[in-house]
Amino acid sequence: MPNSLNKSDALPPSDQHARQYAAVRNAHETELLEDYVELIGDLLKHQGEARSADVAVRMGVSQATVSKTVARLKALGLVSSRPYRALFLTESGETMADMSRQRHTIVLQFLRALGVSDSTARIDAEGMEHHVSQETLDIMRRFTLDRERCCS
Numbered sequence: 001m002p003n004s005l006n007k008s009d010a011l012p013p014s015d016q017h018a019r020q021y022a023a024v025r026n027a028h029e030t031e032l033l034e035d036y037v038e039l040i041g042d043l044l045k046h047q048g049e050a051r052s053a054d055v056a057v058r059m060g061v062s063q064a065t066v067s068k069t070v071a072r073l074k075a076l077g078l079v080s081s082r083p084y085r086a087l088f089l090t091e092s093g094e095t096m097a098d099m100s101r102q103r104h105t106i107v108l109q110f111l112r113a114l115g116v117s118d119s120t121a122r123i124d125a126e127g128m129e130h131h132v133s134q135e136t137l138d139i140m141r142r143f144t145l146d147r148e149r150c151c152s
Contacts, residue, residue, distance in 0.1 A: 031130035034100040035059070036069055037078055040087050041097035049086035103129040103137060110140035113147045 039058055043050035056066045073079035078093035089097055107129045111121035
């Protein structure tokens with residue numbers, strides 16, 4: 001079988017390769033935290049409160065898992081709460097939630113503009129939003145806006 005690899009398929013230089021993997025590891029470390037603060041922010045906005053039980057149902061995890069993650073979010077200064085009360089975002093948590101929500105919206109709109117069905121786009125955007133660079137987000141946003149202008 002002939003070698004079908006072209007030059008762009010070659011391994012990148014070692015330092016670039018290491019940066020790629022470091023970026024992925026960093027994204028994995030923060031994505032769960034971003035998902036939680038984004039969801040807490042959305043619950044506050046749409047329901048007026050964010051209870052741990054609601055977070056557990058929407059994340060598809062146990063309340064014990066939510067409690068552990070919320071404790072981590074509190075330690076990082078992203079969330080506050082009082083016993084038997086709802087969860088609240090700190091200023092830092094609000095900033096993280098806003099950034100995560102913006103990234104999510106850009107990726108979701110881009111996938112829809114490509115013709116991906118809404119249900120699939122929602123699932124895919126949930127994972128992709130954490131792994132996309134600012135450069136790629138900017139291009140996705142431009143593509144979506146250009147498409148809206150020309151096709152609406």
